[in-house]
Amino acid sequence: MIKIQKEDFNVEKEISSIKKLYSSIGAVTSFTGYVRDNNNNTNVQSINLEVYEEMAYQQLEKIIKKANIKWSLIDTLIIHRYGNLKVSDKIVLVASFSSHRKDSFESCNFIMDYLKKDAPFWKNEFYDKKNEWLINTI
Amino acid sequence: MIKIQKEDFNVEKEISSIKKLYSSIGAVTSFTGYVRDNNNNTNVQSINLEVYEEMAYQQLEKIIKKANIKWSLIDTLIIHRYGNLKVSDKIVLVASFSSHRKDSFESCNFIMDYLKKDAPFWKNEFYDKKNEWLINTI
Amino acid sequence: MKIKYFAWIRELTKNDEEYIDSNEIQNLNNLKVFLLTKYPNLQKHFDQEILRFAVNQEYVVENVNLKKDDEIALFPPVSGG
Amino acid sequence: MKIKYFAWIRELTKNDEEYIDSNEIQNLNNLKVFLLTKYPNLQKHFDQEILRFAVNQEYVVENVNLKKDDEIALFPPVSGG
Numbered sequence: 001m002i003k004i005q006k007e008d009f010n011v012e013k014e015i016s017s018i019k020k021l022y023s024s025i026g027a028v029t030s031f032t033g034y035v036r037d038n039n040n041n042t043n044v045q046s047i048n049l050e051v052y053e054e055m056a057y058q059q060l061e062k063i064i065k066k067a068n069i070k071w072s073l074i075d076t077l078i079i080h081r082y083g084n085l086k087v088s089d090k091i092v093l094v095a096s097f098s099s100h101r102k103d104s105f106e107s108c109n110f111i112m113d114y115l116k117k118d119a120p121f122w123k124n125e126f127y128d129k130k131n132e133w134l135i136n137t138i
Numbered sequence: 139m140i141k142i143q144k145e146d147f148n149v150e151k152e153i154s155s156i157k158k159l160y161s162s163i164g165a166v167t168s169f170t171g172y173v174r175d176n177n178n179n180t181n182v183q184s185i186n187l188e189v190y191e192e193m194a195y196q197q198l199e200k201i202i203k204k205a206n207i208k209w210s211l212i213d214t215l216i217i218h219r220y221g222n223l224k225v226s227d228k229i230v231l232v233a234s235f236s237s238h239r240k241d242s243f244e245s246c247n248f249i250m251d252y253l254k255k256d257a258p259f260w261k262n263e264f265y266d267k268k269n270e271w272l273i274n275t276i
Numbered sequence: 277m278k279i280k281y282f283a284w285i286r287e288l289t290k291n292d293e294e295y296i297d298s299n300e301i302q303n304l305n306n307l308k309v310f311l312l313t314k315y316p317n318l319q320k321h322f323d324q325e326i327l328r329f330a331v332n333q334e335y336v337v338e339n340v341n342l343k344k345d346d347e348i349a350l351f352p353p354v355s356g357g
Numbered sequence: 358m359k360i361k362y363f364a365w366i367r368e369l370t371k372n373d374e375e376y377i378d379s380n381e382i383q384n385l386n387n388l389k390v391f392l393l394t395k396y397p398n399l400q401k402h403f404d405q406e407i408l409r410f411a412v413n414q415e416y417v418v419e420n421v422n423l424k425k426d427d428e429i430a431l432f433p434p435v436s437g438g
Contacts, residue, residue, distance in 0.1 A: 012150035015170070023175035023225050029246075030168050032153070033357055036237060037161035049356075052282055052349055055333035056356075080356060087161050092357050099174060101250060108167075109243050112357060118335070120349075121356025122283035133284045134355035171438055187437070190363055190430055193414035194437075218437060230438050250438060256416070258430075259437025260364035271365045272436035 001075070002060045004053055006083040008090060015095055018075050022097070025074050029104040030095040031112050037087045039134075044087060045126045051082040052120035063114040067096070070110065071103040078111065080121060139213070140198045142191055144221040146228060153233055156213050160235065163212050167242040168233035169250050175225045177272075182225060183264045189220040190258035201252040205234070208248065209241040216249065218259060277301070277344055279311075282351035285327070288317050297344070304329060305339045307348060326353055358382070358425060360392075363432035366408070369398050378425075385410060386420045388429060407434055 001018070003009075011032060019025055035047055064076050075097040085091060094111045096104040116136045123134040139156070141147075149170060157163055173185055202214050213235040223229060232249045234242040254274045261272040280293045301307050312318055321327050329336050330349040342348065361374045382388050393399055402408050410417050411430040423429065 010150045011153060011168075012148045015149060019172065019226070025226075026172050026174040028170045028172070030149075030170075031239065031243070032166045032168075033239070034157065034164050034166070036164040050283055050286075051356075052280065052330075052333075052351065055330055055349065058333040088158065088163075101169065101171070105169070105243075105247050112239060116354075116357040118354070119356045120282065120330070120351060120354055122352065123355040124283070133352065135353040136355045136357065188364055188367075189437075190361065190411075190414075190432065193411055193430065196414040254435075254438040256435070257437045258363065258411070258432060258435055260433065261436040262364070271433065273434040274436045274438065 001077050002057055002064070003077075003079045004051060004056055005079065005081060008081070009079050009093060011093060014077060014079065014093060018077055018095070018097055022074050024099055025097045026099050027101040027104040028095055028097050029101070029108040030093060031108055032090055033092040035085050035087050035089045035091060039125060042127045045128065046084060046086045047126065048084050048124040049082040049091065050122045050124065051080070053082075055120045056080065059118050059120065060115065063111055063118065066114070067107040067111055071096075071098065071107040072100075073098050073103060073107055076107070076111065078115065080115070080119065082121065139215050140195055140202070141215075141217045142189060142194055143217065143219060146219070147217050147231060149231060152215060152217065152231060156215055156233070156235055160212050162237055163235045164237050165239040165242040166233055166235050167239075167246040168231060169246055170228055171230040173223050173225050173227045173229060177263060180265045183266065184222060184224045185264065186222050186262040187220040187229065188260045188262065189218070191220075193258045194218065197256050197258065198253065201249055201256065204252070205245040205249055209234075209236065209245040210238075211236050211241060211245055214245070214249065216253070218253075218257065220259065277307075277342060278347045279307075280347065280349040282349065285318075285321075285351055289315050301342060303339050303341045304331070304336060304348075307342060311350070321352075327351070328353070358388075358423060359428045360388075361428065361430040363430065366399075366402075366432055370396050382423060384420050384422045385412070385417060385429075388423060392431070402433075408432070409434070 077095040079093040096108040098104040198216050215233040217231040234246040236242040281289045286292050362370045367373050
């Protein structure tokens with residue numbers, strides 16, 4: 001499932017709403033990304049996250065398809081927020097559901113790699129006296 | 139933080155209670171293990187998890203120390219349940235808190251590896267007509 | 277065709293999307309020439325080859341043909357996650 | 358000294374812990390001999406070298422000296438996580 005939303009999310013609720021559908025799930029690896037108070041040694045006040053929404057859905061679906069070819073997965077979840085986010089707010093959740101740990105771990109990391117590389121989101125980071133558009137480095 | 143408990147846990151609550159202490163956290167990787175309905179092609183009814191509690195705390199603390207030497211971590215959390223657990227119940231939560239993704243991902247996987255190898259827990263799996271003590275394979 | 281701009285490209289074009297109806301724009305290279313004429317500030321970013329194009333929500337690097345109802349997006353390197 | 362048994366070792370000794378007070382048990386090898394005498398069923402598992410010993414909650418593989426107030430645990434391969 002892919003969700004692109006302004007709202008915050010509850011990791012327990014999001015994961016258990018999928019987990020409860022499959023009693024064969026033994027392993028869930030999840031990654032949560034947050035707005036940090038500091039980037040490149042500069043104090044961050046807030047960020048504005050811009051998204052090309054239709055394309056983001058399409059690219060994230062492709063990434064999930066790729067992950068399903070490489071690993072034995074029962075389900076996957078990606079939630080990415082956009083809009084104004086302040087320090088400590090959640091930005092992204094990726095969760096991989098599988099029978100065994102290796103599949104969920106590796107696929108979760110793989111999805112995050114591709115999300116950072118190909119998903120059309122842009123962070124505009126606001127510091128004390130200026131702002132800056134970020135570029136992901138892999 | 140290490141918790142060895144009978145009770146279930148809420149992933150969101152457990153993670154956010156640590157996350158809120160540090161605004162420098164940008165990345166949280168968590169692994170949740172569940173009781174699967176099937177193991178070695180046999181239907182699982184429930185499991186009983188036995189623990190050598192004092193030793194488990196000691197061994198898990200050592201693993202966390204090792205992880206802190208290898209990676210730049212802000213905090214770590216291990217929760218492991220014991221007692222009677224039924225299919226789909228949570229067994230274990232490992233969460234690694236760091237500024238950057240790589241540290242949290244690799245350390246979470248590392249902690250799970252050592253937990254499975256060295257932490258003194260034993261699963262007694264109950265099937266339709268018999269039960270069996272499991273052995274972890276790495 | 278619809279052209280969409282994102283992040284600092286949007287700030288530079290002062291426009292988040294626009295519709296272009298020109299028989300001279302048959303492919304992506306034609307569109308690039310059109311955009312550079314309209315937005316000369318884009319030139320240095322084109323030269324640095326850091327910009328990314330998407331046609332109908334798919335990344336495009338080659339010079340593809342464009343149709344009237346295509347949606348083309350121009351944006352800087354991404355920074356999600 | 359206190360001896361603790363876990364999982365199917367506990368089922369085999371029919372005892373989860375016991376106190377042993379013997380001047381003849383000075384080290385882990387002495388204790389192993391004692392345990393094999395008391396629980397002959399342990400022999401085949403000792404032979405397979407699958408059992409693990411912990412002294413004061415630390416894994417031990419060598420023959421260490423034991424003190425009166427040590428806690429020694431004997432258990433099968435673990436299966437947590």
